[in-house]
Amino acid sequence: MQDFEGKTAVITGSASGMGLAFAESFARVGMNIVMADIEEDALKTAAAGVEALGVSVVPVVTDVGDAAAMDHLGEATRDAFGPAHLVCLNAGVSAPTIPMEQLSANDWKWTLDVNLFGVAHGIRVFLPELKARNEGSVVVTASVAGLTSHPFLAPYNASKHAAVAIAETLHAELVNEGSNVTAHCLCPGMVATNIGTSERNRPKELQDEVANASDPQAMGDLAAHAEEFVKIAQTPDAVAERVLAAVVEGRFWIETDAYYRETIQARHRSIENRTAPPVAKSVMDPYFTK
Ligand SMILES: NC(=O)c1ccc[n+]([C@@H]2O[C@H](COP(=O)([O-])OP(=O)(O)OC[C@H]3O[C@@H](n4cnc5c(N)ncnc54)[C@H](O)[C@@H]3O)[C@@H](O)[C@H]2O)c1
Structure with missing residues (x-):
């Protein structure tokens, strides 16, 4: 996608963090913005802030894990602005960080409902209109946790x-069809957002x-490294800039920093060589053990 002025972006999980930064960034290039989020009050405040940038904003309270709610998001978007151009499937939550045998069935269901089904429903609802117009982009917010x-x-x-x-499969299907619609996979490392308080939703x-409560040691004792973390974590605004650039360039992979490159390469080598996968003590190792 090259031109954004007057076109429509839909962003899930846009009341906070990266999704809100995407909304602000797309508003600055003149897009109409549909903001979807489960947190009603935060969504209202966030939408007012984006509207103040001088664009049309439609907030839609949405649970992305709910198929009917996502159908409604599609209808609300078409009613307000017509078919979407840029769809960011970004809403996400993190269950307590604990050894896997301690996880509850609800911990699993909640995480998969939001992070997996939210993406699947978003593609089911919006892809037909993008394909029909043969223009537009889908950005899936995954994570380095999708590569390690x-x-x-x-x-x-x-x-x-x-x-x-899902993002890779979408890319393959679009390329095989010769479609102009592009797929993008955002794999952030640590970004300073409200993901640490996901339980609120x-x-x-x-x-x-x-x-269940997270074990602080499971995240490399993040609290003890709070000051360092603030310095090394990316800002949501910086991530939003990278997303916009990748959409313009038609680039599939979007990374936010290089901290996990070695770990990802080690995993790929282990697959190629059929050796056991690399083992780290915590997801924070690349930041705090060097
Ligand atoms: N922050 C990081 O370090 C990091 C790293 C890699 C990937 N991510 C991913 O980035 C995405 C955005 O998260 P963030 O870090 O900005 O966190 P955040 O908590 O600041 O924002 C996430 C937003 O998603 C919303 N949300 C939660 N459940 C929802 C649901 N069922 N339906 C609709 N909206 C819902 C929340 O209300 C919130 O506004 C997530 O997919 C997350 O997994 C975050």
């Missing part, structure tokens, strides 16, 4: 490997009577 398998993140890793697989029916 660090301990204590089993549902998150599984959901993000699935997100990468867990639906009541998926809450456990006794909730």
Whole structure:
């Protein structure tokens, strides 16, 4: 995609973090913005902020894991602006970081509903109109967790490997058809957002009577490294700039920093050589053990 002025972007998970930065960045290039999020008050505030940049904004309270709610998001977008041009399937949550045998069925279901089905529903709802117009882009927010398998993140890793697989499959289908629609896979490392308080948005029916809590050591004792973390984590605005550039250039992979390159390469070598996968103590190792 080269021209953005007057076109329409739909962004899930846009009341906070990277999704909000995408909305602001796309507003600055003159797009109409549809902001979808499950957190109603935060969405209202975020939408007012984006509207203040001088574009039309439609906030739609949406649970991306709910097929009917995503159908409604598609209808609300078409009613407001016609078919979408740029679709960012970005909403995501992180279950407690604990050894996998301690995870509840709800921890798994919640993570997969949002991070996997949110992407699948988004493609089901928006891809037909992008293909019909033979123009536009789909950006799937995966993660470095979709390219590695660090301990204590089993549902998150599984959901993000699935997100990468969906984005790659979409790319293959579009290229084989000779479509002008482009697929993009965003694989951020650490970004300073509100993902650490994802539990704020867990639906009541998926809450456990006794909730699991993250083990601070599982994230390399993030609290003890809080000051360092703030310095090394990317800003959502910087990620948004990279996304916009990748969409303009038609580039599939979007990385936010190089911290995990070695780990990803080691995993690929282990697959090629049929040796055991590399093992790290925590997902924070590339940041805090050097
Ligand atoms: N922050 C990081 O370090 C990091 C790294 C890699 C990937 N990611 C991914 O980036 C994406 C954005 O997360 P973020 O880091 O900006 O976190 P964030 O918590 O700041 O934003 C996520 C947004 O998703 C919304 N959301 C949660 N459940 C939802 C649902 N069921 N339906 C609709 N919206 C829902 C939240 O309300 C929130 O506004 C996620 O997919 C996340 O997995 C984040």
